[in-house]
Amino acid sequence: MPLLEVKDLRTYFYTQEGVVKAVDGTSYVVEEGETLGLVGESGCGKSVSALSILRLIPQPPGKIVSGEIIFKGRDLLKLDEDEIRKIRGNEIAMVFQEPMTSLNPVLTIGRQLTETLELHMDLHGQAARNRAAELLEMVGIPEAKRRLDDYPHQFSGGMRQRVMIAMAMSCNPKLLLADEPTTALDVTIQAQILEVMNRLSREFGTAVIIITHNLGVVARYADRVNVMYAGRVIETASAVELYRNPKHPYTVGLLNSVPRLDETRKEKLIPIEGLPPDLAHLPPGCPFYPRCAWRVDKCREEYPPFNLVGEKHYAACWESDRVRREVPVGAAN
């Protein structure tokens, strides 16, 4: 049995412009101890699908309309507030993008760490403080004991993100949701943080969902990758398989549009033409249709099923047999 199974999740936002289908029929599994990369561009629903797991969607305007989120055999969507609170931060923890805004500025780092320990681990007083110092040491914060009494503003961006990771790992969670954990940081700091996160999750046997738009980060750390577009997972495979042998035109488009550090200049990048669709007015067929290089008439009318296209490799595309890394010339637009 997988650790987490998301089945046909739909999270909608009811706005003045209509119903925005941020997550629209997403299904995936996370196995125990694995690292799953969730990639896609802004507005594709990757953050909302993670927030839905912990039921952190602001309501209204948001609402989880349907679906199941099975975690260790229980449907998280059916739990009451008290029960879900026992899971949040304890069995499923989260690291957010903005280390600046996700820590409380008026509480010391030590207090914020011990709060979780008191709540979930029943550690109090000096025992909690000792554990907090241990956690800070574990994520590589020098002079951990002294720094417990410091406030978030006394830490740099990278150090704050380390504190966030220490906090997330404090209750030894089974699953860690990392939403763009290094996007706000510089590359050398990004490398430090990702290494810490990777080391700890392997040590603790924690499964990780890492949400990012950076295809390089996914290539380095993820065992498996989900690619999202317009609220759905459109392709899933092991990282190696996905990069070697992408089967959805959007995945191909993403891979082709990023310049690589280890390649000398090609004549031109191959961008994906056009713009992502408006999630409040999705077309009936495949939402990638207008930008696709392999489109056929059928794609406009019917959303493609999630087909098996290789070993543990699924893609939602009618034409996935024909899809290659090389884009046909002048096909789109």
Add this chain to the structure above:
Amino acid sequence: MAQQTSSTTREGRAAIGDTLVKVDNLKVYFPVTSGIIFQRKVADVRAVDEISFEIRRGETLGLVGESGCGKSTTGKAILQLTRPTAGSVVFDGTDLTKIKGGELRRFRRRMQMIFQDPYASLNPRMSVGSIISEPLTIHKLASGKEKKERVQQLLQTVGLNPYFANRFPHEFSGGQRQRIGIARALAVEPDFIVCDEPVSALDVSIQAQIINLLQDLQDQFGLTYLFIAHDLSVVRHISDRVGVMYLGHMMELTDRDSIFENPLHPYTKALLSAVPIPDPDVERKRERIILLGDVPSPLRPPPGCVFHTRCPIAIDECRARRPDWRNVGTADREHWVWCHRV
């Protein structure tokens, strides 16, 4: 020239020529003041500290580094948007730091800037047409019907519909806004454009569209770019030469292929190894240099080489004495570096 021998020029690319911009010992310090009524200067933030380089006509010079390293300040100081504290910026034979007023404005027509944030850099109350035509009005380059035609032509040049002239910025996506910003920069037919993180705020698929547009425009109009970015992969793709900055200093500067295939400075090496490559087969075999700690404050930069606090190969000399900015390459394939250990 070094470029033509060392790198493949793009098809139809104008030849890279003589020096267009020469920056010599450029310093930009920002004063830190204290006191309520009488502001005393208590310290300096050394944003840019004695850097020298040149930009050649028709080339793209990439400037990389982490936040706060002074790369944007360098761009602004070249355009005299921030007046340098010391040093000179010679643009096509004229030292811009020595002139002001109308004389400087005449040079401003030849130098433009494209900004990072396509949301903040366009006035939300102005129509796209007036945004793009404002520079034409200021520099008295066109008026009336001619101005209108020029705006439509510019919109087409950057791949937008000419009818968009009557619309307002909020009606456009990030990528389209960045195109509007590019059209505004092109309006005065500049020679030189400072592109300050022009694609950082955009999604990858849109990034590629804008990068391609910038390259097309360079070919079409023979533009010279200073391309400032923190994304090294993008810089490798677009630049002819690349400079690496750290804490206000230039660490290394050479042609694109040398910097990526044969980096000499330990900071450049660490920076390159920190960038993940979108290919698991390559990525899982790579060695990483993980730098320890954070960038020191530019208020109190370390003595000697500013990188010594994080450098894996620092020796006593690095802590005591500033390195010299020296060319370790050959005359036709320059490789500048600021390090005792190279």
